[in-house]
Amino acid sequence: MNIQGLALHGHMKPVTMIKFNREGDLLFSTAKEPNISVWYTKTGERLGVFNGHSAIAACDVNNYSTLLVTGGMDFKAKLWCVESGDELANIMLKSPARAVGFAHDDSKVMVSTSRKMGEKSAIQLYNLPFAVPKEDYIVQPVKTAFNPCAEFVSESDDITFAVWGPTNDTIYYSMFDGSVAILDVETMRTIRTQQPHEETINRIGFDCNYYTLITASKDKTARLLDSRDMSVIQTYKSDVPVNDAAISPCGDHVILGGGMEAQDVTTQGGQTSFEVKFYHKVHEKQLGQVRCHFGTINAVSFFPDGRGFASGAFDGLVKLHRFDENYEAAPGAKPVWSPESS
Template structure:
């Protein structure tokens, strides 16, 4: 997974090599690493002021880090491999997901974050095990103003829960395959979901209504909404286990650009030699980053032709 901070000068990456990295987003120079996990790191999130980093890993922990020093501030033990993590607005809480492990079910957890790491408690303030997802929970996110916790599942559904009580508020069947990721626009009024059913869908966050559908011929692992144009970008490819790394064309590993409103594809960017697992626009919209199964994060700066592009029907 890759994650820009709010200003866009920093890019965080986490992968199957146990060590999250921090990079300068303009040059790609590595600033440092966060050493402490003993399993693949599936997800990360950074606080509003880029002071703290959360990482979720297969070693069944979520860890809290000091962004600047790389110091591990706290480790939150989970009931199984930690799949997803997300700061609440205000950075006083976070939500995380643990996979099913042994006789312990897949679960969603909410934790309070103390201002002082010395006073931090390891116990969650809310645990949701009766979530209704068939199979695993693939992600958990906060809706605007922390009104609800939004979860995505391997069953293609999205569910909304009350963050105080854990009560199920709404359930929506959005995809016919596993939802791999959700990304929001800047105001969190729109969300784009990516799925193994070969589509990405644009949703109204308030109503969870599907507004647009972007269709491809391969599983979509990640998608993002441009902050400056009516564009979305999709990344994916064949399942990692069924491809070789000899040809980027055969496996169809390009990033694909669609017009957000007209749903038409207008461009592709090659480069990776494995399925794209994660993709994100820079907050200024003038570049984007992608991370793939080939172990590389690629930074792409748009040229003037793209920045001047004005697609009209």
């Protein structure tokens, strides 16, 4: 199997997150700089930028690809019109954002913030102040101030990342101590907690059916968890800290991205190549790796069709990788089990 790579040059600072829209024709990328880039994945063309932060940690796009939400390290979250690039709303936060996400019906926005400047880590929910825009509908900017409609404050630890659960009833979040927890949205209380890692979890994400959850940890492993009780199903071992991980939407493949932190490279030795590692989801075996960056990999994501992936790294590059026609014959390309076969 050959993998065709395409480098996207648009960031001068380390890439922090990448996000496909539902159809996979658009890719949004954020970095430790003011600009969010949007790319046309078929050609690699940069369609535009959203400018309004000082440095950005996370982003999410809604189901219709009409709205974009971003979370900044500048104590702000912002809503954008994807079509026009206009800033629609500015949400002032008490501490830097770590994660953002639209609810499944696009009715709410979730913002997770870090513990800093004397403020505790929190997850806040905001109602959208307008009807969810469909295709080709441009929303007008909102002048009123945004206040959270619900809030959860972590008394004990720092929340590192958060995502909506299988429905709008739950939010899953990870913590600095290696724990994962489920938050009940109605009561804004934690209903279950497990600790699958001994060190910090950098990011978490679901498979496309929300049956399993994958964690990426500083302890050099990623773990596949049952989304119901968060018991560990599989463990994928790496030789470097794992910053992000993703589950294929169509095959039994898992990808991991990571590397030594920048401040550790000079003190602990020279890691000169940084690669995305492929694992068999069921058998845990590493199947291969793709050397694609010159800095620590901070973000990985599969195309929604499963026929490729994207990566973003400390070197400021975003790379698109597409599998050729021989992918179907690769180990793990055909899942051992799928919901359709049960």
